[in-house]
Amino acid sequence: MLSFLATIGAATLSFLAATGRLAIFAGTAAASAVRPPHYGRALLRQMRDIGYFSLPVVGLTALFTGMVLALQSYTGFSRFSAEGAVATVVVLSMTRELGPVIGGLMVAGRVGAAMAAEIGTMRVTDQIDALETLSTDPMRYLVLPRLVAGIVSLPLLVLIADVIGVFGGFLVGTYKLGFNPYTYLRGTREHLETIDVVSGLIKAAVFGFIVTLMGCYHGYHSRGGAQGVGQATTHAVVSASILILVADYLLTAAFFS
Amino acid sequence: MAAATNGAPPPKISVRRLVKSFGAKCVLDGLDLDCAQGESLVIIGGSGTGKSVLLKCILGLLRPDSGSIRIAGEETAGLGRTARARLMMKFGMLFQGGALFDSLCVWENVAFGLIHARGMARQEARGIALAKLAAVGLGEEIAELYPAALSGGMQKRVALARAIAAEPEILFFDEPTTGLDPIMSGVINQLIERCVRDLGATAISITHDLVSARRIADRIAMLYQGRIVWHGPPAELDRSGNPVVDQFVNGRPEGPIRMEVRAL
Numbered sequence: 001m002l003s004f005l006a007t008i009g010a011a012t013l014s015f016l017a018a019t020g021r022l023a024i025f026a027g028t029a030a031a032s033a034v035r036p037p038h039y040g041r042a043l044l045r046q047m048r049d050i051g052y053f054s055l056p057v058v059g060l061t062a063l064f065t066g067m068v069l070a071l072q073s074y075t076g077f078s079r080f081s082a083e084g085a086v087a088t089v090v091v092l093s094m095t096r097e098l099g100p101v102i103g104g105l106m107v108a109g110r111v112g113a114a115m116a117a118e119i120g121t122m123r124v125t126d127q128i129d130a131l132e133t134l135s136t137d138p139m140r141y142l143v144l145p146r147l148v149a150g151i152v153s154l155p156l157l158v159l160i161a162d163v164i165g166v167f168g169g170f171l172v173g174t175y176k177l178g179f180n181p182y183t184y185l186r187g188t189r190e191h192l193e194t195i196d197v198v199s200g201l202i203k204a205a206v207f208g209f210i211v212t213l214m215g216c217y218h219g220y221h222s223r224g225g226a227q228g229v230g231q232a233t234t235h236a237v238v239s240a241s242i243l244i245l246v247a248d249y250l251l252t253a254a255f256f257s
Numbered sequence: 258m259a260a261a262t263n264g265a266p267p268p269k270i271s272v273r274r275l276v277k278s279f280g281a282k283c284v285l286d287g288l289d290l291d292c293a294q295g296e297s298l299v300i301i302g303g304s305g306t307g308k309s310v311l312l313k314c315i316l317g318l319l320r321p322d323s324g325s326i327r328i329a330g331e332e333t334a335g336l337g338r339t340a341r342a343r344l345m346m347k348f349g350m351l352f353q354g355g356a357l358f359d360s361l362c363v364w365e366n367v368a369f370g371l372i373h374a375r376g377m378a379r380q381e382a383r384g385i386a387l388a389k390l391a392a393v394g395l396g397e398e399i400a401e402l403y404p405a406a407l408s409g410g411m412q413k414r415v416a417l418a419r420a421i422a423a424e425p426e427i428l429f430f431d432e433p434t435t436g437l438d439p440i441m442s443g444v445i446n447q448l449i450e451r452c453v454r455d456l457g458a459t460a461i462s463i464t465h466d467l468v469s470a471r472r473i474a475d476r477i478a479m480l481y482q483g484r485i486v487w488h489g490p491p492a493e494l495d496r497s498g499n500p501v502v503d504q505f506v507n508g509r510p511e512g513p514i515r516m517e518v519r520a521l
Binding site: 132 | 313316317318338339341342343345346348349350352353354356357358359360369370373374376419
């Protein structure tokens with residue numbers, strides 16, 4: 001019985017310690033934002049890597065998500081003759097929920113993993129120590145540009161994903177399900193409100209922060225050669241994915257209830 | 258301090274009662290060390306005796322458990338990030354594996370400190386980087402290559418060029434010749450000797466390569482069980498009268514140093 005309690009206690013303590021370390025890590029990075037120097041070149045490079053190079057992956061998943069949404073909601077709604085709602089369901093699901101979540105998860109797999117591997121390798125090959133001996137704060141040079149790039153790029157990426165997803169629904173709706181294109185587009189725009197899109201974009205910014213923070217944090221603290229870097233990569237992707245889904249629920253609750 | 262009261266300048270680097278442990282393992286155990294201005298000190302010792310830990314403590318990359326580290330008389334324990342970054346401007350460090358930034362090409366590596374810490378324009382920094390590369394015997398044709406395309410010896414030389422690029426007052430060399438063939442080791446030793454002399458820098462090197470140690474040292478210090486057990490000029494290395502140094506220099510399996518291997 002005692003050892004059972006001890007296990008719970010140890011798990012709680014290590015969870016709290018990890019949360020604290022993460023908060024300090026994020027805080028240090030944020031604090032380094034207020035003082036110069038800033039590394040604009042590094043920021044642009046990260047925005048290109050996170051935003052631009054994720055476009056094909058995120059665009060493709062968004063397209064098929066929109067298509068399957070149209071198909072699923074049509075077959076479901078036809079049971080109670082509500083087929084007319086398909087366009088509205090597609091656009092609301094896409095902008096509020098699936099655009100940001102699918103975008104966030106894809107970027108976690110693509111960018112978060114690469115980030116953890118790159119920074120982790122820099123750690124185990126002394127490159128991060130080398131930065132410090134060259135009077136360059138690794139938080140400011142490595143971590144901050146990635147965090148900012150994540151927060152800025154993901155909403156842009158998700159905005160494009162929203163459009164592509166809706167277009168995917170439109171394709172299936174008009175070519176396969178026989179909707180009139182004009183009716184479908186009217187259904188898309190009729191019930192869409194600004195908050196639907198904006199809430200999705202705010203979610204995307206939060207997810208961008210989560211993905212890059214997890215990638216940087218786990219990479220930065222990796223230990224012990226190739227195996228350590230491998231572990232850091234796994235931790236970065238898994239923790240980012242879980243946190244995205246948790247944050248998604250909390251944000252949805254905050255926006256719409 | 259004793260050195261300051263009798264009128265002599267304080268040593269460039271002064272370490273007192275330095276303690277650093279990892280878990281239950283005490284790596285540095287009350288270590289004392291002085292290095293005078295312009296001196297080239299080589300620290301020898303077996304693998305895993307804490308030579309790298311000592312350098313990383315002086316650089317502030319590791320936080321010592323207790324003890325004092327003074328650079329030119331200024332205490333460095335507990336410096337903030339900004340003050341630490343400013344202090345680092347005095348240092349140049351050659352890491353064991355080179356630690357070149359693999360996402361940057363060779364000249365950007367060499368010019369890194371000039372561009373990012375000193376805010377020099379890229380074109381100007383490139384010129385200095387090329388001059389430093391020439392100083393370590395590398396031509397302009399490799400300036401645009403990435404570190405992965407270079408051999409081990411060339412990477413070491415680029416790393417050396419990076420360490421001296423900002424003309425630091427203090428140079429650290431962590432195992433500069435490990436993993437290189439004897440000729441390339443000779444080249445690196447010669448380069449280190451020349452760089453230290455030309456810059457008038459204070460240098461601390463750590464190595465277990467005795468050829469290299471005799472070549473580049475003004476003074477050799479032996480690290481054993483977390484302390485400096487002997488130090489003296491290279492000429493006295495063979496007649497130190499210290500059993501630990503004797504065993505190390507002659508490479509005898511038997512003696513006070515017990516290797517952590519079991520007898521067959």
